Amino acid sequence: MSEANDWQAIGHGRTADIMAHAADAETVVKLFKPFIPQTDVEREYAAGRWLRGQDIATPAALGLVRIDGRLGIRYTRAAGVPLLRLMLEQPLQLEPLSRRMAALHIRVHACDGAGMGIRQKEVLAAGIRRCERLDAQERQALLRLLERLPEEQALCHGDYHPDNIMAGAQDVVLDWMNGMSGSPAGDAARTWLLLKYGAPPEHASEAESRQLQAARETIREAYLAEYIRLSGRGKAEIAQWLLPVAAQRLTEGIPEPEKEAIARMIRQRLQEAPSG
Incomplete structure (x- = not known):
């Protein structure tokens, strides 16, 4: 071969x-x-x-x-079609498809992640430390924030978004390169971040990219509302993971406009946060 x-x-x-x-x-x-x-x-x-x-x-x-x-x-070979394609082909079904995505994420998090061999907080801490986009003071603030967050060992995907799901008679989750054990709330925060800031897939046409941009908020908010409803976790519990997750995202090979938007969000939220 x-x-x-x-x-x-x-x-x-x-x-x-x-x-x-x-x-x-x-x-x-x-x-x-x-x-x-x-x-x-x-x-x-x-x-x-x-x-x-x-x-x-x-x-x-x-x-x-x-x-x-x-x-x-x-x-x-996984049967079905990418969930992202369904969202683009069936715009009137955006909300139910986003809820379906949240329900599948809940099933992922119901599994024990101990066998993944890598822990979420270790991954995030390493990402924060090597995040050159942020200065030393900002990195230290994020490490202190991360230290206060809970340790869990649920199965977490680490890159959960509609293009990593094959929708069919049995929905299939793809691409486990970033899989780890940790907090479901942190994994949901990562998904929220991707849905808000992530660039369209490389295979998307210009028309599909525009369509996806217009659909972002609907997908993101429907996913989050359903995830909160099914998990019983509050919005604040998920939001507390956003900054560490975002800093780690800055270390990935993502487009410069995405990096700029994420770094700006991190700095704004750090300035708004109470000291200590």
């Missing part, structure tokens, strides 16, 4: 391409971009193997492969 011309790209993302082979309709390969460390790929593979024993639908991780020097993971 080494010749790229035997494969066809059926999906593109910031960190990987999804490749299919004409001779195999049952599996796909998530082929990582060259800048992704091998350790990250191996961690996602280990997470994928562990997740098969949990009560959440995910593609089965079948093995590590290499295609023309690029490392990938072979997965079972």
Whole structure:
């Protein structure tokens, strides 16, 4: 399994391409971009193997492969269509589809995340410390805030948004590279942040990007309201995670306008927060 011309790209993302082979309709390969460390790929593979024993639908991780020097993971092919595509094709269904997304997130958080091998607060603390976009005083304020937040070990996805969900008879959650154990409220805060500030997917057309921009608030608020209703967690409980989650997001390879908007939000909220 080494010749790229035997494969066809059926999906593109910031960190990987999804490749299919004409001779195999049952599996796909998530082929990582060259800048992704091998350790990250191996961690996602280990997470994928562990997740098969949990009560959440995910593609089965079948093995590590290499295609023309690029490392990938072979997965079972998930049935259905991306939830984001449904949202774009059925704009009158935005609210029920967003509630469906929240309900699936609740099911993720009902699972024990201890086997993921990495803890949310450790990930966030490391992200804050290396966030060059913020100054030392701002980073220290965020680390103090993070220290006060609760330790939990629920299964958290770390990158939960509509383009990482395959909607079908059984909805499937994709892309567990950022999976970890931690607080569901922190994971929901990350989703809220992505829905508010995240750039459209690379595969989106200009028209789809405009449509998604117009739909952002509806998706975000319907998701959050349903998540709060189903989880019993208050809005403030989720909001307290927003700044640490946002600082960690600044360390990712995201577009400059998104970084500017997130950094501005962090500084504004830090200035508004009571001292101490």
